[in-house]
Amino acid sequence: MRRRGGARPPGRDRRAEIVVPPPGRERIEGxxxxxxxxxGGIAGLAAATALAEHGVRVVLHEREPVLGGRVAGWPVALxxxxxxTMSRGFHAFFRQYYNLRGLLRRCDPGLxxxxxxPDxxxxxxxxxxxxxRRVPRTP
Ligand SMILES: Cc1cc2nc3c(=O)[nH]c(=O)nc-3n(C[C@H](O)[C@H](O)[C@H](O)COP(=O)(O)OP(=O)(O)OC[C@H]3O[C@@H](n4cnc5c(N)ncnc54)[C@H](O)[C@@H]3O)c2cc1C
Known part of the structure; x- marks a missing residue:
């Protein structure tokens, strides 16, 4: 993995390049x-998190009693x-889902x-x- 015009950070995909994005908007003051x-599915939680981190006052409206939408799990009595724990089905969070993993790291730094x-x-x-198994970790 190469950083454009820079050093080679560690990574599994040798062809990958890091393209540094333009800086985001400053945190809102005042x-x-x-x-x-x-x-409150993944999309809503991601939007609410990014907005709140930039200083926006966010109210999240969820129709169901649990957050998570289609990836939610909820307790059931047998x-x-x-x-x-009941859920809609098996969910795999692949390693190249870097945005999702970044979101999860906000509350679980070590994932x-x-x-x-293994596969x-x-x-x-x-x-x-x-x-x-051999899917690269980068898109
Ligand atoms: C069985 C199954 C397996 C899957 N496996 C994988 C997988 O392995 N890997 C993967 O990446 N993806 C998987 N997916 C897809 C993934 O779950 C979805 O793409 C993702 O959860 C969608 O998130 P979302 O926030 O866009 O929508 P949703 O999760 O649908 O969230 C929408 C939320 O909005 C709420 N809502 C809707 N209308 C209103 C309203 N009027 N007011 C208030 N709240 C409202 C809903 O209750 C819900 O909580 C799977 C999906 C299913 C069903």
Whole structure:
């Protein structure tokens, strides 16, 4: 991985280049504007976080009792009295989802809440197998 016009930071994808973005807007000082964000899924949470970090007064409106939208998990009581976490299905947060991982790091700097897997194998009905093992970490 090369930084344009700079040193080579460590990374797995040898062809990757870091393109440094233009600086974002300065944090708002003084009387901040108010913004309503509708929906507490990943998109709404990301928007609300970025706005709040820039000093905007944010009110997040979520229709459901839990945040997360389609990636939410919620506790359920099973017939035998034990509890389990229910969700809509398996979710993989791939390593190249750098924006999502950056969002998660705000509350979990070491990403300890994610469980690393060696692969995300796909088995087609034709017998063909696919793997995400060699997918680069950079887009
Ligand atoms: C079974 C399944 C597996 C998936 N697996 C993966 C995966 O492995 N990797 C991956 O990256 N993605 C996966 N996805 C896709 C991923 O979950 C979605 O792309 C992502 O969660 C969408 O986020 P979002 O914030 O755009 O929308 P949503 O998660 O749909 O959030 C919208 C939110 O807005 C709320 N809302 C809607 N209308 C209103 C209203 N009028 N007022 C207030 N609140 C409102 C909803 O209640 C919801 O909380 C999967 C999805 C499913 C269903």
């Amino acid at each position: 009387d901040p504007p108010s913004v309503a964000v509708i929906g 017939p035998d009295g034990t509890t389990a 300890g809440m994610l469980t690393g897997l 995300y194998p796909l088995q087609h009905s034709s017998g063909l197998r696919d793997s995400f």
